[in-house]
Amino acid sequence: MANEEQRLISAAQAGDLEAFNQIVRLYETRVYNLCYRMLGDADAAADATQDAFIAAFRNVRNFRGGVFKAWLLRIATNACYDVLRTRKRRPAVSLDSADNEDDNTRTEAPDPGESLDDMVVRQELSAAIQQGLAELPEDQRIVIILSDIQGLAYEEIAQITGVQLGTVKSRLSRARAKLRDILRAGELLPAKFRLDDESDKSK
Amino acid sequence: MTTSPAPQSELPERDLELLSAYIDNELAPADRTALEQRLASEPRLRRELAELRATRDLLREQPWVTPPRSFTLTPDMAGMRPRRFALPSWLQPLSGLAALALVMLIGWQVLRLTSGASPAGQPQVMMAPETTPAAVSAARIEPTEAVAAPAAAAAMNERNEQATEATAGVLASEPTAEKETTVMQQPAQGGGADGIAPGAGGNAGPPPDAQRQAPPPTQPPSPPPLPVVIVLALLILVAAGIWFVRRKAE
Numbered sequence: 496m497a498n499e500e501q502r503l504i505s506a507a508q509a510g511d512l513e514a515f516n517q518i519v520r521l522y523e524t525r526v527y528n529l530c531y532r533m534l535g536d537a538d539a540a541a542d543a544t545q546d547a548f549i550a551a552f553r554n555v556r557n558f559r560g561g562v563f564k565a566w567l568l569r570i571a572t573n574a575c576y577d578v579l580r581t582r583k584r585r586p587a588v589s590l591d592s593a594d595n596e597d598d599n600t601r602t603e604a605p606d607p608g609e610s611l612d613d614m615v616v617r618q619e620l621s622a623a624i625q626q627g628l629a630e631l632p633e634d635q636r637i638v639i640i641l642s643d644i645q646g647l648a649y650e651e652i653a654q655i656t657g658v659q660l661g662t663v664k665s666r667l668s669r670a671r672a673k674l675r676d677i678l679r680a681g682e683l684l685p686a687k688f689r690l691d692d693e694s695d696k697s698k
Numbered sequence: 699m700t701t702s703p704a705p706q707s708e709l710p711e712r713d714l715e716l717l718s719a720y721i722d723n724e725l726a727p728a729d730r731t732a733l734e735q736r737l738a739s740e741p742r743l744r745r746e747l748a749e750l751r752a753t754r755d756l757l758r759e760q761p762w763v764t765p766p767r768s769f770t771l772t773p774d775m776a777g778m779r780p781r782r783f784a785l786p787s788w789l790q791p792l793s794g795l796a797a798l799a800l801v802m803l804i805g806w807q808v809l810r811l812t813s814g815a816s817p818a819g820q821p822q823v824m825m826a827p828e829t830t831p832a833a834v835s836a837a838r839i840e841p842t843e844a845v846a847a848p849a850a851a852a853a854m855n856e857r858n859e860q861a862t863e864a865t866a867g868v869l870a871s872e873p874t875a876e877k878e879t880t881v882m883q884q885p886a887q888g889g890g891a892d893g894i895a896p897g898a899g900g901n902a903g904p905p906p907d908a909q910r911q912a913p914p915p916t917q918p919p920s921p922p923p924l925p926v927v928i929v930l931a932l933l934i935l936v937a938a939g940i941w942f943v944r945r946k947a948e
Contacts, residue, residue, distance in 0.1 A: 643757035668718030
């Protein structure tokens with residue numbers, strides 16, 4: 496797998512677009528999900544993902560070994576920051592896209608054995624998580640997405656975000672704490688913790 | 699935007715960081731042992747740990763969103779527009795050769811203009827084919843008419859003699875006289891038919907004397923004939939055109 500990826504990268508570096516497109520197929524879901532969680536908007540995420548792959552192709556000659564996934568996700572992260580910067584300059588656009596967000600994004604496969612109540616809770620939780628992520632500062636948001644949604648190790652996250660390992664740890668802990676607070680306030684944490692919470696308070 | 703007021707964690711940031719790293723198994727052994735001892739005795743710390751872990755697990759359980767489309771690149775996106783005017787690969791080196799030819803031609807012209815062959819050198823060039831026609835045409839006629847008209851042949855022989863005399867004269871004068879002096883003589887001999895361009899005057903109606911001024915056939919580096927220059931120029935133009943179109947296409 497790693498050898499095949501290396502072969503595709505070498506071919507792409509020689510200008511082979513088809514080889515690069517095979518790399519795109521390998522990573523597009525990961526890159527799109529990073530952008531979607533970072534931007535909270537399907538259309539903006541698709542644009543950022545496309546921009547990231549275009550930038551990656553143009554710069555693939557500059558990739559000098561290392562972890563390709565980290566290199567690619569760094570480009571994707573920068574593409575997301577570009578979108579966020581544009582939104583700050585034109586806030587109306589971001590509000591509009593945030594309003595439209597839920598219309599066309601959630602494409603999770605429904606579990607056939609899931610009850611209606613469970614489905615409602617799951618959707619509520621999903622919306623709360625996305626809302627909670629949106630409320631986090633960008634530097635914390637990217638770290639918690641890379642760690643807890645993308646499942647990357649601290650070292651990889653440090654590489655992607657270009658910060659020290661210690662900074663990754665502190666940003667991640669703050670992001671988790673804030674998100675925990677949001678979920679707790681929405682009573683979305685699993686019941687046993689809420690019960691623990693109640694019993695703890697009653698002590 | 700319905701943000702509920704989120705209660706802030708009461709734990710110091712340092713403890714949150716320890717708990718967060720503990721969840722990910724990223725604590726150094728010493729820190730880990732110290733934290734586990736505290737966890738055993740501090741229920742609030744245990745609760746925080748459980749909540750943070752639950753939060754992390756909820757995030758991990760979030761299903762990945764399916765991308766709405768494929769993000770593979772078209773040649774256009776990759777900045778690789780199809781080349782409509784691409785040369786066959788075996789022809790491509792020709793553009794380099796054409797560029798070389800252009801440089802050589804320009805260099806040759808510059809050298810020619812700056813190395814003594816002043817504008818007046820032009821008449822010499824032009825006269826070569828124009829002043830010798832007498833001899834040349836005579837030579838051409840000779841095989842056909844020599845038999846039929848011996849008188850004409852004799853006349854032509856006379857002319858040829860004149861021409862060779864003239865050649866000998868020029869050849870003799872060349873080592874001593876500069877080309878410019880030869881040229882300077884031309885206006886006087888050309889009869890001033892065209893005061894501005896004496897050479898052209900000579901071309902328009904070469905007086906008998908003009909033959910004497912005809913450059914010797916052995917004149918050193920004679921320029922390439924006009925068709926070669928035209929073909930070279932055309933080649934260069936085509937090469938430059940192709941290069942420009944390809945640059946634009948990229």
